[in-house]
Amino acid sequence: MRPTLVVIVGPTAVGKTEIGVRLAEHFSSEIISADSRQMYKELKTGTALPSPEQLARVKHHFIGNLSIHDYYNVSMFEQDVLALLSSLFPEKPVIFMVGGSTLYINAVFHGIDDLPSVDQELRDELQQQYKENGIEFLRNKLKILDPEYYQRVDLKNPNRLLKAIEISLMTGKPYSSLLTAPSRERDFRIIKIGLNKNREELFEQINKRVDEMFDKGLPDEAKLLFPYKNLNSLNTVGYKELFLCEEGKVSMDQAKEQIKTNTRKYAKRQLTWFKRDGDIHWFEPDHTNEILEFLKKELDE
């Protein structure tokens, strides 16, 4: 059988984890988590990790493998996943990838260009200048460094402008000249399965999950992490809102509501991204048998 990566995607809280475990169990396989926040070992209750029981049923990768203090990025994820896959495929021809971090998943699908990693000093400096001089400053700078990218970038999005300026300065070449849209051929097959349900139910599930996180002590965990609130790894739904509460800017109830709202928005953004991918086969999360039948048929071919 040709080595196959079965990827299960969908909005947060739709039920990816349990289905992934069931399918992986059925094929005696392992799971690669594609979740940019479940990788941080300090984030325990706010990231909807697989339960200890689920982790015991199937071997998971990229769960709690980093510290919030570590630097990590999409490209590293792509490399790490490819390396892992080549070590797993000889033994297990079907591997599952389960998660909702769209850009990370995309990097595994198509690859991502080889760019230098952030120079924190440069980033801080540009950030400072942006704060002092506004977005016009970034636009003018980019216009000189990379007029081509300036034409097509979202000129209202400071992160995009900063990124392009950073890379252009670091490499001495226009950022856009380094973007070759690789679309690398993979030497394994990819089957994409999408899970979705009606919006109302999904939102109910999100609200319920946030309530459960609070019951499990999310506010206490956030309090412990408060000293590190400026780390990128903690710019995360479920924590950033509680940091505001810790600072006395919102009440605990307001923080909870904001977590629900921000999780809903996140789910929406995920769906916008996934909807664009025409190769995804969509299913209702409770139709496990249907998905299993589909997979068996696909893998037989």
Added chain:
RNA sequence: GGUACCAUAGCUCAGUUGGUAGAGCAACGGACUGAAAAUCCGUGUGUCCCUGGUUCAAUUCCAGGUGGUACCA
């Protein structure tokens, strides 16, 4: 029971000197190449509480009703 004030979008509210209305949040749609649970863009979705009166025209003015809030009993 009396008096005063209020009733406009899913929520909080603005507004119309009478010509059927707009902000924030939510919601909805979208973008996305190392911050991605990030960052950013677009869209108003409405018996203007009900009934009657005045008027060419009422969400707006008047009367009554209903509901709410406050105070007085």
